[in-house]
Amino acid sequence: MNDLIQEMEIYAAENDIPIMQKEGIEFFKQLIQKYKIKSILEIGTAIGYSAIQLASLDSEIQIVSIERDEERYQRAVENVAKSQCGDQIKLVLADALECEIEGQFDCIFIDAAKAQYIRFFEKYKKNLNNDGLIVSDNLSFHGYVEHPELQMSRNLRQLVGKIKKYIDFLENNDEFETEFVKLGDGIAISRKKH
Numbered sequence: 001m002n003d004l005i006q007e008m009e010i011y012a013a014e015n016d017i018p019i020m021q022k023e024g025i026e027f028f029k030q031l032i033q034k035y036k037i038k039s040i041l042e043i044g045t046a047i048g049y050s051a052i053q054l055a056s057l058d059s060e061i062q063i064v065s066i067e068r069d070e071e072r073y074q075r076a077v078e079n080v081a082k083s084q085c086g087d088q089i090k091l092v093l094a095d096a097l098e099c100e101i102e103g104q105f106d107c108i109f110i111d112a113a114k115a116q117y118i119r120f121f122e123k124y125k126k127n128l129n130n131d132g133l134i135v136s137d138n139l140s141f142h143g144y145v146e147h148p149e150l151q152m153s154r155n156l157r158q159l160v161g162k163i164k165k166y167i168d169f170l171e172n173n174d175e176f177e178t179e180f181v182k183l184g185d186g187i188a189i190s191r192k193k194h
């Protein structure tokens with residue numbers, strides 16, 4: 001399994017595919033264990049790196065993961081087949097904003113197009129179990145969110161603006177409370193208010 005993980009890390013680096021940073025994934029694994037999470041809906045599979053890492057924690061964990069890019073999806077299918085957790089991961093080739101996923105999950109992991117985070121959150125919160133967690137990655141966006149003084153292209157500035165709007169949306173949400181963790185590329189953990 002370690003060989004497969006390493007192979008995926010090299011492939012992602014060589015092909016410019018953003019996968020979760022090591023520090024972030026380690027923190028996420030601890031969270032899964034702490035909250036005894038057994039079902040995860042992942043938005044943004046890429047090549048299956050995080051899905052395989054999380055599924056391999058416990059054979060009872062089931063993951064549904066959505067990816068809209070066909071080439072990445074195919075890679076993920078191959079990687080999941082090579083892993084020992086093929087029967088735990090269901091891969092869906094679709095745009096997460098256009099497909100419907102049935103069922104309830106202990107965790108929804110948002111790791112797709114950063115400009116659409118509010119839409120992902122609003123669309124999929126209905127699939128979250130009452131005590132579940134919505135985990136969002138990349139809220140620091142390589143440090144640009146905290147450091148607006150850094151040189152940025154117009155596109156990057158717009159993207160950073162969207163991430164700030166999402167942070168604001170989480171901070172001022174009536175239904176969910178959110179903890180922000182400065183690990184990896186910045187992670188938010190949201191729970192329903194009771």
Ligand SMILES: C[S@@+](CC[C@H](N)C(=O)[O-])C[C@H]1O[C@@H](n2cnc3c(N)ncnc32)[C@H](O)[C@@H]1O
Nearest residue numbers: 019020044046049050067068095096111112113
């Ligand atoms: C940061 S990568 C996911 C990394 C993966 N979770 C990991 O850590 O191994 C984000 C992925 O989301 C996909 N994506 C972006 N917007 C999407 C959408 N609306 N629906 C489905 N997938 C999307 C991109 O194609 C990209 O592969």
